Amino acid sequence: xxxxxxxxxxxxxxxxxxxxxxxxxxxxxxxxxxxxxxxxxxxxxxxxxxxxxxxxxxxxxxxxxxxxxxxxxxxxxxxxxxxxxxxxxxxxxxxxxxxxxxxxxxxxxxxxxxxxxxxxxxxxxxxxxxxxxxxxxxxxxxxxxxxxxxxxxxxxxxxxxxxx
Amino acid sequence: xxxxxxxxxxxxxxxxxxxxxxxxxxxxxxxxxxxxxxxxxxxxxxxxxxxxxxxxxxxxxxxxxxxxxxxxxxxxxxxxxxxxxxxxxxxxxxxxxxxxxxxxxxxxxxxxxxxxxxxxxxxxxxxxxxxxxxxxxxxxxxxxxxxxxxxxxxxxxxxxxxxx
DNA sequence: CGTATAATGAAAATGAATTTCATTTTCATT
DNA sequence: AATGAAAATGAAATTCATTTTCATTATACG
Numbered sequence: 598x599x600x601x602x603x604x605x606x607x608x609x610x611x612x613x614x615x616x617x618x619x620x621x622x623x624x625x626x627x628x629x630x631x632x633x634x635x636x637x638x639x640x641x642x643x644x645x646x647x648x649x650x651x652x653x654x655x656x657x658x659x660x661x662x663x664x665x666x667x668x669x670x671x672x673x674x675x676x677x678x679x680x681x682x683x684x685x686x687x688x689x690x691x692x693x694x695x696x697x698x699x700x701x702x703x704x705x706x707x708x709x710x711x712x713x714x715x716x717x718x719x720x721x722x723x724x725x726x727x728x729x730x731x732x733x734x735x736x737x738x739x740x741x742x743x744x745x746x747x748x749x750x751x752x753x754x755x756x757x758x759x760x761x
Numbered sequence: 762x763x764x765x766x767x768x769x770x771x772x773x774x775x776x777x778x779x780x781x782x783x784x785x786x787x788x789x790x791x792x793x794x795x796x797x798x799x800x801x802x803x804x805x806x807x808x809x810x811x812x813x814x815x816x817x818x819x820x821x822x823x824x825x826x827x828x829x830x831x832x833x834x835x836x837x838x839x840x841x842x843x844x845x846x847x848x849x850x851x852x853x854x855x856x857x858x859x860x861x862x863x864x865x866x867x868x869x870x871x872x873x874x875x876x877x878x879x880x881x882x883x884x885x886x887x888x889x890x891x892x893x894x895x896x897x898x899x900x901x902x903x904x905x906x907x908x909x910x911x912x913x914x915x916x917x918x919x920x921x922x923x924x925x
Numbered sequence: 926c927g928t929a930t931a932a933t934g935a936a937a938a939t940g941a942a943t944t945t946c947a948t949t950t951t952c953a954t955t
Numbered sequence: 956a957a958t959g960a961a962a963a964t965g966a967a968a969t970t971c972a973t974t975t976t977c978a979t980t981a982t983a984c985g
Contacts, residue, residue: 631951631962667965688852693941708901717899723891728910735881737872739912746892748903795931795982831934857972
């Protein structure tokens with residue numbers, strides 16, 4: 598099942614889509630790989646979501662468009678997308694590998710409800726500043742970070758209160 | 762293999778050890794479980810490390826003390842430790858479930874080198890403050906968080922520079 | 926002590942991630 | 956457009972961490 602998602606998101610514009618495809622196909626060329634319809638479909642499907650997708654979840658979405666595309670291809674394409682920076686793996690506590698897209702996104706963070714798995718994105722420039730400061734302090738060349746807050750969302754809190 | 766770890770850590774004092782055991786055995790009693798030698802050994806072994814241990818890594822350490830203890834017991838005990846708050850799962854990007862101990866520890870965060878997997882702990886009261894603020898803003902009952910910065914450590918940076 | 930209940934650990938089961946391999950497709954070169 | 960080398964595809968098999976099962980052993984309460 599797809600994660601519930603709380604945010605205000607418009608689907609990517611045609612230009613952004615094109616730009617992302619450009620990045621992807623430049624990467625393929627660079628490492629000597631080929632342009633295929635499957636890869637195209639998978640990239641587009643991926644960009645159209647804003648969820649944190651497991652490979653299997655993306656596979657199901659891709660299937661709706663092109664019933665012939667196999668799980669393995671989705672799996673491999675997702676790795677390629679991660680390689681060229683369009684996707685990145687988000688370690689979630691459920692243990693399954695999940696990816697989110699990274700293209701033209703503000704650096705963002707997640708709040709995860711431990712009751713219903715809803716995840717809310719939030720943006721915090723302070724966190725970005727911290728990344729930089731900490732990196733300097735420890736002589737790390739910091740490239741990205743991962744910030745998740747766990748807790749119970751308002752809805753679940755109400756439900757729990759009612760259940761008592 | 763154990764993760765390389767960079768920090769300044771003294772082994773837990775006898776009193777802290779005792780206090781942790783107390784918490785553990787109170788928890789066992791509460792849920793109607795029994796006190797066993799194996800659980801004792803596993804708890805002690807766990808507390809003596811500061812690494813982010815996978816189940817298998819802890820199992821290997823436990824084995825050195827008591828060769829008869831099985832993997833399954835370590836696996837189950839780790840879950841019990843997580844239940845009573847002495848351990849907590851840390852989602853790392855390698856996909857394996859890792860635990861760290863949580864007893865009497867300042868709230869801390871990690872820097873992970875993407876080249877050598879070394880992890881450095883750091884402490885940042887600002888991050889704790891942010892957790893609180895964000896929780897308030899989004900009406901989340903925030904209980905904990907997870908903050909990791911990825912980058913390249915000084916050593917690896919030197920190695921890379923030499924290789925070019 | 927005796928007995929009910931839980932713990933243990935070896936082995937089997939599960940399930941996600943990854944690899945294999947026969948077949949098909951792409952694409953640079955005729 | 957045809958060719959052929961190299962890569963892609965996808966079904967199936969494999970790997971490997973995690974979890975469950977089950978027969979045996981240990982704990983603890985009366």
